[in-house]
Every structure is written in C-alpha cells, then in structure tokens.
Amino acid sequence: MDMDKRTNKNISDYIASIAKQNSRLLKAYLFGSYARQLDKPESDIDIALVIENLDDDERFDLQVQLMLLAARFDSRIEPHPVSSNDFDSSNPFIVEIKKTGIEIEPRTPNTWYSQQGF
Numbered sequence: 001m002d003m004d005k006r007t008n009k010n011i012s013d014y015i016a017s018i019a020k021q022n023s024r025l026l027k028a029y030l031f032g033s034y035a036r037q038l039d040k041p042e043s044d045i046d047i048a049l050v051i052e053n054l055d056d057d058e059r060f061d062l063q064v065q066l067m068l069l070a071a072r073f074d075s076r077i078e079p080h081p082v083s084s085n086d087f088d089s090s091n092p093f094i095v096e097i098k099k100t101g102i103e104i105e106p107r108t109p110n111t112w113y114s115q116q117g118f
Helices: 005-021 056-073 092-100 109-116
Strands: 025-031 045-051 077-083 102-104
Touching (some): 005 025, 025 092
Parallel strands (some): 045 077
C-alpha cells in the first residue's frame, strides 16, 4: 500500500509539533516498511527522532510523551527517540535507519514526501 496524502500530512504535522515543543530535536527519520513502501494496513509508522544529548534517565519519560502525542495524529506512529550521542554509533539499528530511512527536516517537514516521490 502506498502512503496516502493524509498519512504524509499526519507524519509531517507530528514532527512539526515535536519541533515546536522540543528545541533539542535535531533530525527525524521515517524508516521501516513505510519508508520502503512495503507497508500493510496493520503496519506501524516508525519514526526515529534524534534528540540532542538525550540521556537514559529522560528517555522513558520522553518516549511516553511522544507516544501520547502520536496518538493525536495517527495511532500507527511509533516514535523512537535516539540520543544524538548514539546516532553516530555503529549500532545495527542506527545503521539501518541511516541506510534505509528518509530524513525529514523537523522545521520544514512538509517537503519530504514530494522529494521522495510519494
């Protein structure tokens, strides 16, 4: 199933909302089945959110806040907060996001899908 315009807008609006609330959001990446256009109706929408100097103590609270916010836009959005310190690692999860993910500029999120041909 190709992503529809409503889903694209929900993703963009979600990221824009986070960017307004959290100045530490550096990058956002759409990854997983949606980024590869292999999604099914039950697929979640994986979004990695690179947060400047996110420490382990605050990660859980931020994850909860991001999930509550995601539910307002699309219940399928699955946020994955990642510290900017970890984002330069060779962790296989991070490598996969960088390799197959679609970077979405947090301050101008409405341009990614036209650039990617969605």
